[in-house]
Amino acid sequence: MKTFNSSNFKLGILGGGQLGKMLLQPAMNYGVDVSILDPDPASPCSYFCKNFHLGSFNDYNTVYNFGRNLDLITIEIENVNVEALKRLESEGVTVYPQPHIIELIQDKGLQKDFYKNNGIPTSPYAKIQNREELKLYAEKFPAMQKLRKAGYDGRGVFKVKSVDDLPKSFNDPSILEDLVDFDKELAVLVARNASGEIRAFDVVEMEFDPQANLVDILFTPAKIETEIEKRAKEIAIDVVEKLKIVGLLAVELFLTKSGELLVNELAPRPHNSGHHTIEACITSQYEQHLRAILNLPLGSTELLQPAVMVNLLGEKNFVGEAKYIGVNEITRLDGVYLHLYGKKITKPMRKMGHVTIIDHNLDNAFEKAKFVKDTFKIQA
Amino acid sequence: MKTFNSSNFKLGILGGGQLGKMLLQPAMNYGVDVSILDPDPASPCSYFCKNFHLGSFNDYNTVYNFGRNLDLITIEIENVNVEALKRLESEGVTVYPQPHIIELIQDKGLQKDFYKNNGIPTSPYAKIQNREELKLYAEKFPAMQKLRKAGYDGRGVFKVKSVDDLPKSFNDPSILEDLVDFDKELAVLVARNASGEIRAFDVVEMEFDPQANLVDILFTPAKIETEIEKRAKEIAIDVVEKLKIVGLLAVELFLTKSGELLVNELAPRPHNSGHHTIEACITSQYEQHLRAILNLPLGSTELLQPAVMVNLLGEKNFVGEAKYIGVNEITRLDGVYLHLYGKKITKPMRKMGHVTIIDHNLDNAFEKAKFVKDTFKIQA
Numbered sequence: 001m002k003t004f005n006s007s008n009f010k011l012g013i014l015g016g017g018q019l020g021k022m023l024l025q026p027a028m029n030y031g032v033d034v035s036i037l038d039p040d041p042a043s044p045c046s047y048f049c050k051n052f053h054l055g056s057f058n059d060y061n062t063v064y065n066f067g068r069n070l071d072l073i074t075i076e077i078e079n080v081n082v083e084a085l086k087r088l089e090s091e092g093v094t095v096y097p098q099p100h101i102i103e104l105i106q107d108k109g110l111q112k113d114f115y116k117n118n119g120i121p122t123s124p125y126a127k128i129q130n131r132e133e134l135k136l137y138a139e140k141f142p143a144m145q146k147l148r149k150a151g152y153d154g155r156g157v158f159k160v161k162s163v164d165d166l167p168k169s170f171n172d173p174s175i176l177e178d179l180v181d182f183d184k185e186l187a188v189l190v191a192r193n194a195s196g197e198i199r200a201f202d203v204v205e206m207e208f209d210p211q212a213n214l215v216d217i218l219f220t221p222a223k224i225e226t227e228i229e230k231r232a233k234e235i236a237i238d239v240v241e242k243l244k245i246v247g248l249l250a251v252e253l254f255l256t257k258s259g260e261l262l263v264n265e266l267a268p269r270p271h272n273s274g275h276h277t278i279e280a281c282i283t284s285q286y287e288q289h290l291r292a293i294l295n296l297p298l299g300s301t302e303l304l305q306p307a308v309m310v311n312l313l314g315e316k317n318f319v320g321e322a323k324y325i326g327v328n329e330i331t332r333l334d335g336v337y338l339h340l341y342g343k344k345i346t347k348p349m350r351k352m353g354h355v356t357i358i359d360h361n362l363d364n365a366f367e368k369a370k371f372v373k374d375t376f377k378i379q380a
Numbered sequence: 381m382k383t384f385n386s387s388n389f390k391l392g393i394l395g396g397g398q399l400g401k402m403l404l405q406p407a408m409n410y411g412v413d414v415s416i417l418d419p420d421p422a423s424p425c426s427y428f429c430k431n432f433h434l435g436s437f438n439d440y441n442t443v444y445n446f447g448r449n450l451d452l453i454t455i456e457i458e459n460v461n462v463e464a465l466k467r468l469e470s471e472g473v474t475v476y477p478q479p480h481i482i483e484l485i486q487d488k489g490l491q492k493d494f495y496k497n498n499g500i501p502t503s504p505y506a507k508i509q510n511r512e513e514l515k516l517y518a519e520k521f522p523a524m525q526k527l528r529k530a531g532y533d534g535r536g537v538f539k540v541k542s543v544d545d546l547p548k549s550f551n552d553p554s555i556l557e558d559l560v561d562f563d564k565e566l567a568v569l570v571a572r573n574a575s576g577e578i579r580a581f582d583v584v585e586m587e588f589d590p591q592a593n594l595v596d597i598l599f600t601p602a603k604i605e606t607e608i609e610k611r612a613k614e615i616a617i618d619v620v621e622k623l624k625i626v627g628l629l630a631v632e633l634f635l636t637k638s639g640e641l642l643v644n645e646l647a648p649r650p651h652n653s654g655h656h657t658i659e660a661c662i663t664s665q666y667e668q669h670l671r672a673i674l675n676l677p678l679g680s681t682e683l684l685q686p687a688v689m690v691n692l693l694g695e696k697n698f699v700g701e702a703k704y705i706g707v708n709e710i711t712r713l714d715g716v717y718l719h720l721y722g723k724k725i726t727k728p729m730r731k732m733g734h735v736t737i738i739d740h741n742l743d744n745a746f747e748k749a750k751f752v753k754d755t756f757k758i759q760a
Contacts, residue, residue, distance in 0.1 A: 004704075004707065005703055005704050005705070005707060006701065006702060006703050006704060007702055007720065007722045007723070007724050008701070008724070021408060024408075024428070025405050025408060028401060028404075028405060028428055028722070029717070029718065029719045029720065030718065030720055031720030031721060031722030031723075031733070032722075033427070034427070034428075046430065047413070047414070047429075047430045047431075048404070048408055048414075048428050048429065048430065049427075049428065049430075050426065050427045050428065050429075050430075050432070051427075052430070282714065282715055282738070291711065296707060296708060296711045297708060297711050297712035299711070299714065300714035300715060302714070304684050304685070305684070321386065321388070322386060322387055323385055323386050324384075324385050324386060325385070327384065327385060327676060328676060328677060331671065331676045331677050331679070332677040334662065334679065334680035334682070335662055335680060337409070338409065338410065339409045340387065340409065340410055340411035341411060342387045342408070342411030342412075343387070343411075344387050344388070353411070358662070
């Protein structure tokens, strides 16, 4: 790959959402020449990148034309045209994470096979083609049906409680997973650069909002035993080593009630579960991803202070121009960092921003997080 | 002023240099609509702001037209057209810092008069119109002659050692200051919001490079007695209270060999002496400036870890497209943050970037800073 040693180094990002914006912020510290491709003319990155290209990252020609004059391409969303990336790679453009890894992760069936073939603990599953095939697995119900492709933020997931649910199930290629009786959901972010250096962040614990099926609150250090922390990192690092991914990998895990760790899913990019690293760690996940793909030494993942992160979702019943309620009240608290993504239009459950709280004491951070959740609203 | 409560809030920044870029980065977290005015089409902000306006911030009409549809205007450089800002203010646009304060600080003569009239300790001075008048003060030589206006980064300053130096002295309105036999140069950054809330950062100690007349290395905590730290903050807060500035004020002070603190000069904006706050403090100076001008509660100025900052200047004898030497070597050290401003062209002594080093131990940070200074080069 071309070495980064001047401001003429051309970095392209597929996707201009909030993850792209948070990746752009540290990229601004490296003086690299950034181009971004996104289909939304009002995407968060559109306001902050001179080389913003309007177009679909799913379209072969659009991606190919976007990438052909760049030195390095990365992603902030995995739902991109892999064929175009493969061609670009074959023509000498560096693409990190590597296209074949994006392809594997795009498909939950291939993801599960990868775990199985590499001895990575995960829940039992079956691959099915359609609803007809799903019926054959009735003895497994209740179980989770997940579309193999295009699932995102809880979409593409259906709990088949019994055969009565079959009419509502997906009639597309899916996986059927055994229900996991989990105690906690955890995430580990691990980066690997092209030289093979690997560093993991501390484990984060996630609490989901069952209604939105989105992470509601996230915190670190996780409230788990040292042995579980260690094991979770080992598993995540093992995944990274076996994939040989270059860039950041988010590894989501279940901690079962019997103390077992099972890999749930992967994201080959900066991730919602690592927002707090911007303020709470020596190196943020975004900076770490940049370092990995630029093949620079990875940064320290040391936690400066305990952290809690709260997603800011559009309030239900409000659609239209976003209004922020409570900015003054929450920024009054020390160690509270407001991140608004600048999306002009709010919709119920749309990710409009997040708040990170850091504090010497995790319980204090929780108190502040509760106040933030009760006080800050995004309405229209 | 208009309250910030939506992504339609329009913020304008006069100046698109590195300070503007570092102000833009946290502004991206507030989802505000940012416009930037700068005469350089390749200025650091030009690549990262959709509403980048090319034009002079010294020109009345340019500034007026830039500002008339904005909600709030601020500066990253004080050398701006104040008359246009006053008109905008009179027409209802909020301008922070207030134009009359920018005007006062633009003129070193008015600055000195302000100190004198408000009991703020500073070195003795005389205001002179031209070289003829300067001759009358021969008994004060050696002394420092400083142009009243347009001095910046050491330009506009001349040491008049004796009458023999008169031919090389400035023939323009200046101040003549007694030489200060100082032990240390210190800086205190203080922010004040429109509601009158004030918060100061910890004192930073600066070591100047006599050749470039630029801050060479900066660190905090300063190596001064607690009593001096306290007194320096009190003086800086006193200046802020008397100016009633809204925004950030950088107060540079001399600590004389007899233990006296004297205000040297002011900057009504984020400042080179506060770069380290990005990583080393709960709230960065840039975020704090934004909070102040948006009239949000100010953030905690708590230092997370001791910090050292090194300016990265263009190496002498190199002019042309900037090449970075040593990126890998310095980013290998934990807690080392590289900030490259993205200026395409390097020139001897041009500010091309900076590096902040944070570490639990200040001496370790110094070690790393020394390595950075020896290793990292900007050549062409």
